[in-house]
Structure formats: C-alpha cells, structure tokens
Amino acid sequence: MIHSHATLRTHKEASAAWLFFKRWLANPLSMASITPSAPSLSRLMAAQITRGPDEVVVEFGGGTGAVTRAILEAGVPADKLFTVERDSELAGYLRRHFPGIHVLEGDVADIRSMLPEDVRGKVGTVLVCLPMILIPVEDQRAIVDAIFEVMPPGRAFYAYTYSARSPIRRKALGLKGRRVGFTIANIPPASVWRFVRDGA
Template identity: 50%
Template sequence: MPFDQDKLIDRISARPPTEGWLYFRRFLKHPARLASLTPSSQALSRAVAQQVRRGKDEYVVELGCGTGAITRALLAAGVPPERLIAVDVDAELLAVLREEFADITVLECDAAKLTKHLPPAIVGKVGTVICGIPISLLPRPQQRALIDEMFALMPPGRRFLAYTHRQTSPLPRRELGLAGERLARTLRNLPPASVWGYAPRNKA
C-alpha cells in the first residue's frame, strides 16, 4: 500500500496537541524547514546555550526557533527575556512560543530580511545569533544572504552559532569566507548533533 502523507498528517493532527506531535506534524509538512523529526534535545539545547556570548546591553537572536527547545535553554542560562528575540516563518509553531513565553520578542518573518523587522537600535547590538535553520540545505545564494544578515545584526568580529546533524561543517567555510569550528557535540540527541561557531575569515 503506498505511503499517504496527508492521511498520516491528519491522523497526527487528531492526537492531543503536544509540542512533540505538533513539531512532527510540521516536519511532515515542511521537512526542509525543520530537518529533524523531533525538537532539539535538552542536551543539545544546553550545548547551544553554553556557547552564547553577549554584553549586558546586547540581545540574543534565535533563528528557526520552532516550539522553543533552544529558547527554554537560553532563558535557563540567564538570557533576560526582554533581550531574547525568537524568529520563525511557521505561524503554528510560533503560537506555542507566544503562549509560553509572553515576555520575549517573537517575530514571524524571513530570517534573511530580519533587519527590516527590527528597530534600528537593535541592529548591531546582538551579541550572538543562533541559526536553527537547516542552512546546509539552502542554495548557495540563500546561504550567503542569511550569513550576511546574521553578521549585520552583530558588532564586527562576532560569530554566529549553527547546530547541525552533519558529521562535518554544515557550511563550506572557504567558499563563504568563514572561519569556523565545532564547539560542542552531543550523542544525546536524535540524531546526534554538533554546535558550530562561524566568524568572518581574516583576509589579512
């Protein structure tokens, strides 16, 4: 019997609207957007949060926030809710965030055009950008646009974080002019995942 994705989605939709089921249903609808069957584990979320750097008056921006697994870890690690900006294009997932985290800024928009949706005073005042978007699946021009946008949010020389299920760097560092390194890895995620940090490559 052939696989019927629409019937499976309908069956999942009929179950209680828990975070896991919602995430899985949205994955089936938009697999390239989420790139994983399940939300990030607590182990991966903590690994990401531990790599965040920000000054007292700086913000943290999370791209591709989903249902908030990383968001919770950022708040638990001490990022003030008024300094946290969560971004996604999926209105259904963002509804979960808005209900649970009333004090953070939640934006439904294209991450590659985020500076147009933020007050000018915030642009350049972001300590760390976290990329939860499966950036390795994007065409090269879209990767370039998203990377440029992330660096535009931060002071010069800062790095953005990207978590991935790939064994190697999810981005071609030389081609994109990046200096990057694996900062953390956890097997306690399905599938195992790594956290990478990327900064502009020194041209000197």
C-alpha cells in the same frame, strides 16, 4: 485532579513534540529534524552565548522552544531574546508559551528589517537552529550576510548540524568555522559549530 509539575511538563513536552512533527510533515525541508532538539543540544547551543548588558540574543528557527527555553535558563532575560520563526503555527505556539520574548515571524534573511532599530548592531550572539546544510549556497550567503549586519564587528554565530561536516559552505562564504561541541544524547547526535568572518 492534581497534577505534579513533572506530569504537566511531560504533557507540555509531548504536545510540543506532536506539533513539531505535524509542522515537519507540512514542510520537511524547512525543519532540521522530525523532533525538537534534546535538552543536551539545547544547553550546548545556549552555552555559546556571548552578550553584553545592553545586547540581545537572536535565535533563528524557534520551533517549539527547545533552544528558546535553554537560552532563558542560561540567564538571558526574556526581553533580550528575539526568536525568528517563519511558520505561523509555531510562531503562535512560541508567543503563548514564552510570553516575555520577542517572536518575529518571517524570513531570517530579513532580520535587519525585522529587528527594532535600536537593537541593530547590538546582537551579541545569533544561534541558528535551521537545516543550513540543506540550504543552497546563495541562500546561505543571504542569511550569513544578514547575521553579520546586526552584530558588532568580530562576533561569531553558531549553528548545529547532524552531519559530520560543516553545515555552512565556509570557503564559498568567506568564513572560518570550527566544531565547538558534540552531543550523542540528541536524536540524531549533533555538533555545534562556531563561525566568524575570515580575517576577523
């Protein structure tokens, strides 16, 4: 039986959506949605990337690779992408479907120790694909501090949210943040926010 590329892609997307939903059922508070990000949101996140030739991109919360795929399609070489995923089943899925990228299994707050030493300080952009709005402020602080430890001074990180307000406690964490994009095509509609240290 011959399958077209479109049919194979549809099967792969259905499989990814089912796995994502199963992992959401297992731990709903750790995942932002019951479905993977739509292509519109994934492309919007990937469009924010800033990266020098020797710099890498870090993605927090790889899931089933919706944003991962958009990052690669935006031109980031696979070996320059580090994706952090805490769920071992999802991490395994990412390794199988994106064999050229670096999949780091663990807590995003430990990103400094998880990255190779020669990459620390050379992270051009961090894309946060986690439900930050549900995370307590002290845990947000640990994640934000970890992000800025691995990036050059003055850089920004990005996070998406389904809320009308910032997903991160800006004032409490000493951040400046602004909405840089919105898509109604995602379910639910989503905004992308840019964050820098206040005073940067």
